[in-house]
Amino acid sequence: MxxxxxxxxxxxxxxxxxxxxxxxxxxxxxxxxxxxxxxxxxxxxxxxxxxxxxxxxxQSVLDLASGEESASAADAAVIERLEDEGIRFVSLADLSPAEDALRQLHALETGTYVDIPGFTGDTMPYGDWLKWGLQVEGYAPERVIVALNDDQPIGICNVIRNDETGGMYHQYTCVAKEYRGRGIALALKLLAIRLALREGAGYLRTDNDSMNAGMLAVNRRLGYKALRGRYRVVAKL
Ligand SMILES: CC(C)(COP(=O)(O)OP(=O)(O)OC[C@H]1O[C@@H](n2cnc3c(N)ncnc32)[C@H](O)[C@@H]1OP(=O)(O)O)[C@@H](O)C(=O)NCCC(=O)NCCS
Structure with missing residues (x-):
């Protein structure tokens, strides 16, 4: 600059x-x-x-100032449908022993990093992931929503709180490969919106990538509005 x-x-x-x-x-x-x-x-x-x-x-932002959920009834029904199919939604705070749950979440999250379009980093070892991936500022185990199948974590949506602005941010959302395309990410994000509303957050923010069709589809359906963005530019030498 x-x-x-x-x-x-x-x-x-x-x-x-x-x-x-x-x-x-x-x-x-x-x-x-x-x-x-x-x-x-x-x-x-x-x-x-x-x-x-x-x-x-x-970044996209979902305005929660009205205090009301904006999802359509059809989208809201996805949670019940998945529960009927045997998927349970809990928070990390509900899981024990905590250390085992954290190890499972580490495997699930870092296993999906390679599927993020444009991901260039390394897979984080457990200690690094705890510090930089999960327990970042604004983290609380109650704000990590986990989808379980047969007690195995298969999806995560971690939202963190910004005490200064009173808003929340989607730290990371992922679904295990073999469970994708069933509406699990949609359900996790809906539950995150409900959590943010319960905690009185004024907005929810998330980062978007033009090549992440799945996440974009979910965010658009839930009413997230795009803000100013950045191009990643690349020069071959
Ligand atoms: C992005 C991700 C979380 C989506 O999980 P998912 O459970 O498969 O998503 P859902 O089943 O809830 O999809 C909801 C909607 O998005 C659409 N969608 C999902 N993946 C899509 C894709 N690859 N292309 C186009 N649309 C897609 C679905 O069609 C669905 O709409 P429909 O029900 O009307 O068909 C999952 O692919 C993932 O874990 N990716 C790696 C991690 C990542 O990129 N996280 C986000 C960025 S940090």
């Missing part, structure tokens, strides 16, 4: 050249970066330097 008042003087172009040379010297074959989707000038800049748009990501 270049300070607004210093733009148009070639500083950004100079920094880009130095970065590119440094990356090449260190054996890199690709550079990735991010640009706001409404920043035409910066988009034109990165294109000039050989970057191409790979995907768009943005």
């Amino acid at each position: 270049v300070l607004k008042r210093e733009r148009g003087k070639g500083i950004g172009a100079g920094l880009s050249r130095i970065t590119r040379d440094w990356a090449l010297q260190n054996g890199a074959d690709t550079i990735m970066s991010e640009v706001w989707d409404d920043d035409e000038r910066s988009l034109a800049f990165v294109r000039r330097f050989g970057f191409e748009t790979e995907r768009r990501s943005w």
